[in-house]
Amino acid sequence: MELDERKLTILRAIIQNYLETGEPVGSRTISKYTDLNLSSATIRNEMSDLEEMGYIVQPHTSAGRIPTDKGYRLYVDMLMQDKQAEMDNLKLELNAKSEKLDSILKEAAKVIAVNTNYASMITAPRYRKHRIKFLQLTQVDPESLLTVIILDGNIVKNNLVHVEEELTQETLLKLNLMLNTFLQGLDLQEINASVIQKIRNESGGYSSLISEILDVIATSMESEEIEAYTSGSTNIFKYPELNDSEKASGLLNALEEKKELTELMYQEGDSDRGIQVYIGDESPIEATKECSVVTATYHIEEGVYGKIGIIGPRRMDYEKVVVTLKRLMSELDQIFKKDKQ
Amino acid sequence: MELDERKLTILRAIIQNYLETGEPVGSRTISKYTDLNLSSATIRNEMSDLEEMGYIVQPHTSAGRIPTDKGYRLYVDMLMQDKQAEMDNLKLELNAKSEKLDSILKEAAKVIAVNTNYASMITAPRYRKHRIKFLQLTQVDPESLLTVIILDGNIVKNNLVHVEEELTQETLLKLNLMLNTFLQGLDLQEINASVIQKIRNESGGYSSLISEILDVIATSMESEEIEAYTSGSTNIFKYPELNDSEKASGLLNALEEKKELTELMYQEGDSDRGIQVYIGDESPIEATKECSVVTATYHIEEGVYGKIGIIGPRRMDYEKVVVTLKRLMSELDQIFKKDKQ
DNA sequence: TGTTAGCACTCATATTGTTTGAGTGCTAAT
DNA sequence: ATTAGCACTCAAACAATATGAGTGCTAACA
Numbered sequence: 001m002e003l004d005e006r007k008l009t010i011l012r013a014i015i016q017n018y019l020e021t022g023e024p025v026g027s028r029t030i031s032k033y034t035d036l037n038l039s040s041a042t043i044r045n046e047m048s049d050l051e052e053m054g055y056i057v058q059p060h061t062s063a064g065r066i067p068t069d070k071g072y073r074l075y076v077d078m079l080m081q082d083k084q085a086e087m088d089n090l091k092l093e094l095n096a097k098s099e100k101l102d103s104i105l106k107e108a109a110k111v112i113a114v115n116t117n118y119a120s121m122i123t124a125p126r127y128r129k130h131r132i133k134f135l136q137l138t139q140v141d142p143e144s145l146l147t148v149i150i151l152d153g154n155i156v157k158n159n160l161v162h163v164e165e166e167l168t169q170e171t172l173l174k175l176n177l178m179l180n181t182f183l184q185g186l187d188l189q190e191i192n193a194s195v196i197q198k199i200r201n202e203s204g205g206y207s208s209l210i211s212e213i214l215d216v217i218a219t220s221m222e223s224e225e226i227e228a229y230t231s232g233s234t235n236i237f238k239y240p241e242l243n244d245s246e247k248a249s250g251l252l253n254a255l256e257e258k259k260e261l262t263e264l265m266y267q268e269g270d271s272d273r274g275i276q277v278y279i280g281d282e283s284p285i286e287a288t289k290e291c292s293v294v295t296a297t298y299h300i301e302e303g304v305y306g307k308i309g310i311i312g313p314r315r316m317d318y319e320k321v322v323v324t325l326k327r328l329m330s331e332l333d334q335i336f337k338k339d340k341q
Numbered sequence: 342m343e344l345d346e347r348k349l350t351i352l353r354a355i356i357q358n359y360l361e362t363g364e365p366v367g368s369r370t371i372s373k374y375t376d377l378n379l380s381s382a383t384i385r386n387e388m389s390d391l392e393e394m395g396y397i398v399q400p401h402t403s404a405g406r407i408p409t410d411k412g413y414r415l416y417v418d419m420l421m422q423d424k425q426a427e428m429d430n431l432k433l434e435l436n437a438k439s440e441k442l443d444s445i446l447k448e449a450a451k452v453i454a455v456n457t458n459y460a461s462m463i464t465a466p467r468y469r470k471h472r473i474k475f476l477q478l479t480q481v482d483p484e485s486l487l488t489v490i491i492l493d494g495n496i497v498k499n500n501l502v503h504v505e506e507e508l509t510q511e512t513l514l515k516l517n518l519m520l521n522t523f524l525q526g527l528d529l530q531e532i533n534a535s536v537i538q539k540i541r542n543e544s545g546g547y548s549s550l551i552s553e554i555l556d557v558i559a560t561s562m563e564s565e566e567i568e569a570y571t572s573g574s575t576n577i578f579k580y581p582e583l584n585d586s587e588k589a590s591g592l593l594n595a596l597e598e599k600k601e602l603t604e605l606m607y608q609e610g611d612s613d614r615g616i617q618v619y620i621g622d623e624s625p626i627e628a629t630k631e632c633s634v635v636t637a638t639y640h641i642e643e644g645v646y647g648k649i650g651i652i653g654p655r656r657m658d659y660e661k662v663v664v665t666l667k668r669l670m671s672e673l674d675q676i677f678k679k680d681k682q
Numbered sequence: 683t684g685t686t687a688g689c690a691c692t693c694a695t696a697t698t699g700t701t702t703g704a705g706t707g708c709t710a711a712t
Numbered sequence: 713a714t715t716a717g718c719a720c721t722c723a724a725a726c727a728a729t730a731t732g733a734g735t736g737c738t739a740a741c742a
Contacts, residue, residue: 026734039686062692062734134481140474140491148489148499150481158497233597237590249578252593256574367705380715385706403705403721
């Protein structure tokens, strides 16, 4: 059987209608909804074909049809290659007051959630390898030493380290210079025993302090857990099909834990720019098998990128979501470019 | 009518039974449950009295009784003055790997949520007035300047500021010295026009940079939004009485927004140590009128404290919650004391 | 040959009625 | 003061019954 133009039109009509209402859609509705001027009976025949081809199903006999994942997939694919969609008239109020990465990210997540009415999650950029750009020790009070580590991409990490005795300005200066000399430009792998040995040799008696500092540096750089921020997780209650305690609880848990979702967003196949859509069962993780996830990538600099994801029901307004995401990505790129110059 | 010993026993039995089951409890149950050796008929009479006094109600005729907020209140008050409760055998695995405040707090929230099966929220310590302990400017790369501000209580804030031209080591040193001289020990109120004027006078040509830096300092210190971490918010789905989308959504929203809950936790009347219990309608904020909130205070140093709150159903296991909180408070105090010495 | 009207059939949902049982309040006896 | 007994109430569970949206099929039509 062939998927001709008319069938496509009908399928699109079914999906669009279902996206709006969330109710199975019947032949009569489509008969009026489209401008094909066909009777419901004809539509019924076509729908029967579409069902046979696996694009739609009846939740039960004598109900209208709803799209299958395959149906959504076709629809989304059409959407994607179709028009590049008018990005105008959509105004995202991303007012990044501070220039600090995390507040920009939080704001971005919020903007997405508010504009789409779905849940959103954004991850801080993942660096292939964190390299040390700069580090500095400062005596804050007689007992504590502040270590500030700046990684490339201007990620700032700081920690307090306890010391037994106050260090003199001079020692501090010397340590700073020494640490920077040996460590600048290195990533975690490169801080190996030989480097450490060299540092030790030069440290002159502060060996236990040095150990502690190196420890702090290591944990800062490891940062196994990618930072992530969520927003609008309660939006999922707006969609009856997700609104039973079983599903809602699972989803919210995933949004709270963040880990699994992060994995999903960093799924293979799109270390590249681009928008990825996971519809229902297509998702590799359990928590979102009942919904759709759309992810996008924003770039900070070569090889340094983060992800943003939108989590909503299968009958998500894909068009709006994609447009909104594209809009935000360009907004973010803008901000980060400005940041660079 | 008087609330004699027997009535109290019965009331306590009713409440305890209801805490366990969540079902209205009838006279026959109590007749067996207590060791008063009274028939159900007698219990019925007493229950009738208790209802008249406002401690219990029937959700509908021909149902058992459930405690009112007033009933819970009495019960909680008895509990509080009663035994100080055995704190042993409750082991909280609070393994604060890092010494950094926020990871300790996150961990604490999690520990509480896991141990109690309710939702938890913890706020970072609120300082009556943030005072500047130390600040430092560092040139990170030719275009950006790192400002590190340490407030008392060792709160570290950092920001990146863009500069047009690289500053010389010398200038930087001068600026650092100057800023520290003028600003150390001051709180936000005290950084007034006259101080700023003095700084400007000394700044020699860097006036726009100085403005920017002072701006950054101000926003860091304002910190209107108290940082807060939540954990276990999906626990609320475990309690049927909160498990309808209306209530759940409201609660989860409050947990996501955090703002309102923070207000609740910093309610008047307990800037002091101590545990506060809000039962249902007693809560001043809308979102928790259908549940109970127990808050506790942890102290970092004189006048510097944060809050932790547990949010659960009205029929919360108050005893366990209070014990767990006390245990955690002492744990936290321990950590922070160690931190000080 | 594609389209449509008409009709029988299906089945989720809503409505109504019925039963069951836990629980109460009252009264009279202990 | 306590208790046994009984009539009464009412939520919840269940069953029976409409209702109606929607389908598939067939026969007529253009």
